[in-house]
Amino acid sequence: xxxxxISDLHLSGAADKPMDVFGAGWENxxxxxxxxxxxxxxxxxxxxxxxxxxxxTTLSEGLYDLQSLKELKGKKVFIRGNHDFWWxxxxxxxxxxxxxxxxxxxxxxxxxxxxxxxxxxxxxxxGSSDYTDRDERLYMREAERFKLCFKQVEKxxxxxDKLIVMIHYPPFGAKSSKSLFTEMFEENGADKxxxxxxxxxxxxxxxxxxxxxxxxxxxxxxxGFTLQRII
Numbered sequence: 159x160x161x162x163x164i165s166d167l168h169l170s171g172a173a174d175k176p177m178d179v180f181g182a183g184w185e186n187x188x189x190x191x192x193x194x195x196x197x198x199x200x201x202x203x204x205x206x207x208x209x210x211x212x213x214x215t216t217l218s219e220g221l222y223d224l225q226s227l228k229e230l231k232g233k234k235v236f237i238r239g240n241h242d243f244w245w246x247x248x249x250x251x252x253x254x255x256x257x258x259x260x261x262x263x264x265x266x267x268x269x270x271x272x273x274x275x276x277x278x279x280x281x282x283x284x285g286s287s288d289y290t291d292r293d294e295r296l297y298m299r300e301a302e303r304f305k306l307c308f309k310q311v312e313k314x315x316x317x318x319d320k321l322i323v324m325i326h327y328p329p330f331g332a333k334s335s336k337s338l339f340t341e342m343f344e345e346n347g348a349d350k351x352x353x354x355x356x357x358x359x360x361x362x363x364x365x366x367x368x369x370x371x372x373x374x375x376x377x378x379x380x381x382g383f384t385l386q387r388i389i
Contacts, residue, residue: 159202159203159204159270159271159273159389160198160199160200160202160203160204160387160389161203161204161205161206161273161322161387161388161389162198162199162203162204162205162206162232162385162386162387162388163205163206163207163208163324163352163374163376163385163386163388164191164205164206164207164208164376164378164381164384164385164386165207165208165209165210165239165326165352165353165354165355165376165377165378166208166209166210166239166354166355166357166377166378166379167188167191167207167210167211167212167223167378168210168211168212168213168241169188169211169212169213169223169226170212170213170214170223171212171222171223171226183379183383184379187378187379187383188226190383190384191378191383191384191385192230194383194384194385195230195231195385196230196231198385198387199230199231199232199385200231200232201231201232202232203231203232203233204232204233204234204235204270204273204275205230205232205233205234205235205385206235206275206277206322206324206352206376206388207234207235207236207237208237208239208277208324208325208326208352208353208354208355208376209236209237209238209239209240209241209242209279209326209354209355210239210240210241210242210326210354210355211223211224211236211239211242212224212242212244213241214243214244215243215244216244217244217245217246217247217250217251217254218244219244220242220244220245220251221244221254221256224255224256224260225256227256227260228256228257228259232259233259233261233270234259234260234261235261235262235263235268235275235277235324236260236261236262236263237262237263237264237277237278237279237324237325237326238264238278238279238326239279239326239354239355240279240326240327240355245262248262248264263275263276263277263278263307263324264278265278265303265306265307265310266306266307266310267307267310267311267314269314269319272316272318272319272320273319273320273322273389274311274314274315274319274320274321274322275321275322275323275324276304276307276308276310276311276321276322276323276324277307277323277324277325278300278303278304278307278324278325279300279303279325279326279327280300280304280325280326280327280328280329280339280353281293281296281297281299281300281327282296282297282327282331283297283327283328283329283330283331283334283337283338283339284297284331284334284337285330285331285332285333285334285337286328286331286332286333287332287333289331297338298338300339301338301339301342304339304342305342307323308342308346311346320349320350320389321346321347321348321349321350322348322349322350322351322352322388322389323343323348323350323351323352324351324352324353325339325351325352325353326353326354326355327353327355328353328355328356328362328375329343329351329353329373330368330373332362335368336368340368340369340371343371344369344370344371348371349371349372350371350372350373350374350388350389351371351372351373351374352373352374352376352386352388353373353374353375353376354375354376354377354378355377356375356377356380357377357379357380362375363375364380364381374386374388
């Protein structure tokens, strides 16, 4: 099984929010993603989608965009991004999933063979240019959510398993290489961390290794609207 990742699809099938207003590169961006997906992914593979999936504001609008992913091969694992307002109630969302290839993570994990995947949204970290005292509460809350994720990982983890962590926000600030998130990733033996959220001129390395963990940025516009191979 191969594992790929991409994030920040910002689909707008049921919402009037065309992405090409953010630059010519976004024109027909979903067609570019689908074309690359079809070339790379088989039914046995897995694609991790790290949030900001749809501009929809209701579950029905979000599901409309999820339907457009149904035709694509592979298992699809999602976490919530900061713009996914339609993601409201994990039980309702899982019950309404387009088919069994869709997996939605919230305070838990999934395991495929010897690969475990867990994740949560995360939040702006200390050391980020936009971090303020008002962010502290949400930052700490997301840290607690990751604690819940790793408790579930412990229940299913066996010797030799690989652990991939999904987070929407960068798990460290531009001025700091560590955070509560990175500390937990290291304590719990993560092998790979995939994230998104970053657009435009913001600088984060596409791939970097910190204390034995590879961090991979997968915001679709930053990676040329192509899926990134993780494993």
